[in-house]
Amino acid sequence: MSDLPFGFNMPNDPDDESGRGSGDSGSGRGKGGPGGDDPNAPGGGFPFGDPQQMAQMLRQFADMMAAQSSPEKEQGTGSTVNWDVAKNxxxxxxxxxxxxxxxxxxxxxxxxxxRLADLWLNEATTLPSGVHTMEAWSRAEWVERTMPTWSRLCEPLTSRIVESMGQNLPDEMQSMAGPLMGMVQQMGGMLVGQQAGQAIGELAREVVGSTDVGLPLGENGRAALLPAGVQKFGEGLEIPGDEVRLYLAAREAALHRLFGHVPWLRSHLFNLVEEYALGMSFDMSGLEEKLGQIDISNPEALQEALSGTESGGLFQPQDTPQQKASLARLETMLALIEGWVSVVVSSAVAERLPNTASLAEASRRRRATGGPAEHTFATLVGLELRPRRLREAAALWSALEDAHGVQGRDAIWEHPDLMPSSSDLDSPEAFVHGQTGDGSPEIDITQFTGETGKEDGGTGNEDGSKGTDGTEGDR
Structure with a gap:
């Protein structure tokens, strides 16, 4: 029997006398065989084998994938990926x-x-508390609470993958498949959902809270730590567990302040991810080769192929100039977020936690390099959420604070147009004094350093908390 699309072999075929396993070439292009170089071969030279067999394979594979899916698939989201499957x-x-x-x-x-770390932060930033709920999560609870954000964050990326499965098929297959193209993309959505779920599950084993990737993954104002993750973070540091937990709590609370009171920031990050996704391009020949080694009659083999990290996952984007430029902008924004958090947290805990320097370095190293599960997630989904210029960003925020005070430093978050660029990280002093590194007109930062805030009472409240408008409410 001939090889099928993507290299699948139909199981239990009595006509298959070749003795080949599913791990053979998998291309369906063997010389003189169906779909090979011989135009007189059965299938008329169709590169993926007999169209009838292709249709049968697609239907069988779709039935198999549907059997593994959740009966309560998300409705009304327009998602190309089954995120219920990913969560399960x-x-x-x-x-x-x-x-x-x-x-x-x-x-x-x-x-x-x-609670204690959030109080300490009142002395280190003008942004008021962004926490209204404080919780401790297990790893399974982390998956449940963060999956809505993961689906929104990853949807632009995963959608591009699924769309590519239909758009990049050979012309011969597209013309023959017709109505089956929707099934191809449905299968792709199931594959990507399984892959994303595997990556998120692995990531759950390393996280310490709800803000590990540089933005709150849970609900607004819901701060959380994972005791198991906190314990794992502290292994080998020889620092008391209470001190490790307080430091990580300060980081968690600081991120919630930033995202709770900088209204444009969350959507800006999601837009950068979407922009990155639009620049993605895929080499589907790699997909064909990997799928060619899967026995369609063995769902476990499919799961193993999806979860295996040695092969790098099924879907690997190719570098494009647009993608690289978008990634650079995303990495810069993540670095600015992480740099601000590190400066604020260090200021808040430096005189309270004896091992602040060691904890800060461990956290910086962890965010800059990532753990094994973070690399797995990046490989499988196609995006690394890494703040690669963290030290430069922290130096810029420190310089702003030295020149303009805490209020002037935090006022930069007022509008995305005020944010430093990648070139400003190369020359923080120039940015601090209003000279942008990208050649754009100079910015008089002093107009944002808080004269209005002082008139409105923004220098502090009786309870020691601070806010740019002198209140605890949203700005």
Missing amino acids: IARHTVSQHGDSSVSPAEYAQVQESL
């Missing part, structure tokens, strides 16, 4: 490695650490 696989991945529930004592410890 992520939870299964977590449970495979063990995931104990959070004890009452651990919950109380996390709440107390978040």
Whole structure:
């Protein structure tokens, strides 16, 4: 029997006397065979084998994927990816490695650490508290609470992958497939959902809270730490667990302040991810080769292929100039966020936690390089959320604070047009004094440094908290 599209072999074929396993060439282009170089061969030279067999394979594969999907697929989202499947696989991945529930004592410890760290931050930033709920999560709870944000964050990327599965098929296959093209993309959505779920499940084993990737993954104002993740972070540091937890709580609370009171920031980051996705291009020949090694009668083989990190995942984007430019802008913004957090947190805890310098370095190294699961996620989904110029960004925020005070430093977040560019990270002093590094007109930063805030009482409240408008409300 001939090889099928993407190299699949139909199981239990009595006519297959070649003795080949599913790990053979998988291309369906063997010389003189169906779909090969011989135009007189059965299938008329169709590069992916007999169209009837192609249709049969697509239907069987779609039935197999549907059998593994959740019966409660998201409705009304217009998503090309089944995120219910992703969530179920992520939870299964977590449970495979063990995931104990959070004890009452651990919950109380996390709440107390978040509450205390949030109070300390009042002295280090003019942005008021952005936390209204303080929780401790297990890894499974992290998956549940963060999946809506993951689906929104990854949807532009995963949609591009699924669309490419139909757009990049050979002309012969597109013309023959006709109505089956929708099935091809449905299959792709299931494949990508499984892959994303596997990556998110692996990532759950490394995170310490809801803000590990540089933005709150849970609901607005819902700060959370994972006791298991906090313990893992502190391994090998020889620092008391209470101190590690307080430091990570300060980072968690600082991110919530930033995103809670800089209204444009969250949507700006999502727009940068979408812009990056639009520049993605895929080499589908790699997909064909990998799928050619999967036995369609063995769902476990499919899952193994999807979850295997050695092969780098099924979908690998090619570098394009547009993609590289978008990624540079995204990395700069992530670096500015992370740099601000590191400066604010260090200021808040430096005189309270004896090992602040060691904790800051461990956190900086972790964010700059990422753990194994973060690399897995980046490989599978096609995006690294890395602040590559973290040290330069922290130096810029420190220089702004030295020149214009805490209020002047934080006022830069007023509008995205005020934010430093990548070239400004090369010359922070120039930016601090209003000379942009990209050649655009000079900015008089002093007009944003808080004369209005002082008149409005923004220098501080009786309880020690600070706000640009002198209140605890949203700006």
